[in-house]
Amino acid sequence: MSEFLSMGGYAVYVWTAFFVSFFALLMLYLMTQSGFIKAQKRARRFILSKQDDQP
Amino acid sequence: MWKWFQKLASPPHFYQIAGVLRPWLLWPALALLLLGIYGGLFVAPADYLQGDGFRIIYVHVPAAWLSMFTYTLMAVAAGIGLIWRIKLAFCVAAATAPIGAVFTVLALFTGAVWGQPMWGTWWVWDPRLTAELILLFLFVGYILLRNALRETRQADRASAILAIVGVVNVPIIHYSVEWWNSIHQGPSVGKLDAPSIAGDMLWPLLVMVLGYQLLFFGLLTIGVRAQVLDREKQSRWVADLLTNNIGDSANTDTSNKGISNE
Numbered sequence: 001m002s003e004f005l006s007m008g009g010y011a012v013y014v015w016t017a018f019f020v021s022f023f024a025l026l027m028l029y030l031m032t033q034s035g036f037i038k039a040q041k042r043a044r045r046f047i048l049s050k051q052d053d054q055p
Numbered sequence: 056m057w058k059w060f061q062k063l064a065s066p067p068h069f070y071q072i073a074g075v076l077r078p079w080l081l082w083p084a085l086a087l088l089l090l091g092i093y094g095g096l097f098v099a100p101a102d103y104l105q106g107d108g109f110r111i112i113y114v115h116v117p118a119a120w121l122s123m124f125t126y127t128l129m130a131v132a133a134g135i136g137l138i139w140r141i142k143l144a145f146c147v148a149a150a151t152a153p154i155g156a157v158f159t160v161l162a163l164f165t166g167a168v169w170g171q172p173m174w175g176t177w178w179v180w181d182p183r184l185t186a187e188l189i190l191l192f193l194f195v196g197y198i199l200l201r202n203a204l205r206e207t208r209q210a211d212r213a214s215a216i217l218a219i220v221g222v223v224n225v226p227i228i229h230y231s232v233e234w235w236n237s238i239h240q241g242p243s244v245g246k247l248d249a250p251s252i253a254g255d256m257l258w259p260l261l262v263m264v265l266g267y268q269l270l271f272f273g274l275l276t277i278g279v280r281a282q283v284l285d286r287e288k289q290s291r292w293v294a295d296l297l298t299n300n301i302g303d304s305a306n307t308d309t310s311n312k313g314i315s316n317e
Contacts, residue, residue: 008101010108013172017165018092021114025270028157029081032277039281043288044297 066283067292073276080273087266094259111169117267118161125155130222133215145211150278156194182231183239193221
C-alpha cells in the first residue's frame with residue numbers, strides 16, 4: 001500500500017495533479033450549477049417585478 | 056434536417072432538451088472518470104522511463120484536449136451566431152468560455168507538475184506551453200470582454216470576433232511539437248491505428264478523455280440553460296415556466312411559446 005502511495009518517488013507530483021484536477025472539476029460543477037440557480041432567481045425576480053408593475 | 060436544426064436552435068426547445076440530457080451526460084461522465092482513475096492508477100504499468108510519474112498523463116491529456124476542443128466549439132458557435140444571428144449559438148459560446156478556461160488552467164497546472172520531475176523545471180517558454188498559455192489569455196479575454204459590455208448584442212458580436220480570430224491558436228497548439236523543436240513530447244495517441252503507447256496505458260487514457268468530454272457537455276447543458284434564462288426572461292415561455300414553479304422541470308411543454316430569435 002505504501003509502495004502504491006509513494007508512486008515510485010513521484011507521490012507529491014502525481015497526487016497533487018489528481019487532487020487539484022478533481023477538486024477543480026467539482027468546483028466547476030458546483031459553480032456552473034450555482035450560476036444556473038442564480039439565473040433562475042434573477043428571471044423569477046424580473047417576472048415578479050413585471051407582475052407588480054401591472055395595474 | 057434543416058427543420059430539426061431550426062427547432063433545436065429555439066431557446067425553449069433547447070432548454071427542454073438540455074434539462075433531459077444533463078443527467079444522461081453527468082452520471083456516465085462520473086462513472087467513466089472513476090473507471091479511468093482505476094485504470095490509470097491500478098491497471099496501467101509504470102512507464103519504463105518516467106516510472107509512476109507518467110500517470111499524470113491521465114489528468115493532463117484530457118484537460119489539454121478539452122481546452123482545445125472547447126475553444127474550437129466556442130469559436131464555431133460564435134461564428135454561427137455572428138453569421139446566422141442565432142441567439143442560442145451566442146449562449147453556447149458564452150457558456151463554453153468559463154468551462155474552457157478551467158480546463159486550460161488544469162492543462163497548464165498538471166503540465167507544470169509533470170514537467171518539474173521530468174524536465175527539471177515547472178515552466179519553459181516552449182512553443183506548445185506558450186501557445187496553451189495564449190489560449191488561456193484568449194478565454195479570459197473573451198470572458199472579460201463579454202462582462203465589460205453591458206449591451207448583450209454588442210457583447211455577443213465583439214466577443215465572437217475575438218473567439219474567431221483566436222481560433223488560429225488551436226492548430227498552433229496541436230502541431231507545435233511537429234513544426235518546431237520542442238521539449239514537449241510528440242503525440243502519443245494521435246494515430247489510433249498505431250499509437251506509441253501500450254494498450255494497458257492507452258485504454259484508461261481514452262476512458263478519461265471520454266469522461267472529461269461527457270462532463271464538459273453536461274456542464275454545457277447547465278451553463279447554456281442559465282444563459283437562455285438570462286436572455287429570455289422577458290419571454291412568455293420563461294414566465295410560464297417559472298411562475299408555474301417548475302423551473303428545473305424538463306417535462307414542461309414549451310413548444311410554440313414565445314420562440315424568439317434576433
